[in-house]
């Protein structure tokens with residue numbers, strides 16, 4: 111159930127399955143106070159993925175740039191507190207991948223409708239690359255593009271299913287990555303969506 115993709119990059123197949131009911135309840139609670147929204151990139155494109163955040167800091171994008179902010183710009187309130195089950199899962203998954211003491215400040219909640227995608231990018235809005243990123247996938251399956259350190263490097267395609275957790279850290283922390291367009295389908299629990307939780311230590 112544990113697959114090493116590259117040094118520092120580990121797939122934990124089905125790791126989140128026992129926590130799925132608690133995670134879905136958490137997503138419902140968080141997005142009742144901080145609704146999903148389609149952010150605009152600095153280049154003016156509206157993202158196909160809908161986003162929200164939970165934790166002390168949330169990732170936001172607008173015409174001015176990408177950043178982490180303690181306040182939800184849409185509501186003017188702090189992001190909802192991170193549910194205990196989220197923080198516990200992130201800590202446990204990081205530990206299983208060899209990273210101890212992972213206490214994330216931010217959890218970005220991405221919601222993909224069919225056809226939504228995330229184009230190739232690096233996660234470099236954090237000030238601290240020593241900590242890993244933990245990604246939890248729920249609902250419809252996806253294909254991760256797992257590239258190298260230059261945008262033009264060849265990419266591996268990694269199929270990801272409901273309940274899979276991926277930990278990206280160490281020497282893989284700054285690899286280019288993306289998510290291919292979600293294929294049509296119906297998940298027994300989530301229906302026609304994919305949800306991804308991405309945990310980060312920002313600073």
Ligand code: MD3
Pocket residue numbers: 218220228233243245254255256278282283284285286287288289306308
């Ligand atoms: C990081 N989200 O929000 S992490 C993101 O499915 C993002 O929504 C993905 O990328 C999603 O920034 C889940 C996927 C990922 C893959 C490879 C990586 C993150 C990585 C390699 C290095 C660092």
Ligand code: FE
Pocket residue numbers: 231232233287
């Ligand atoms: Fe990313």
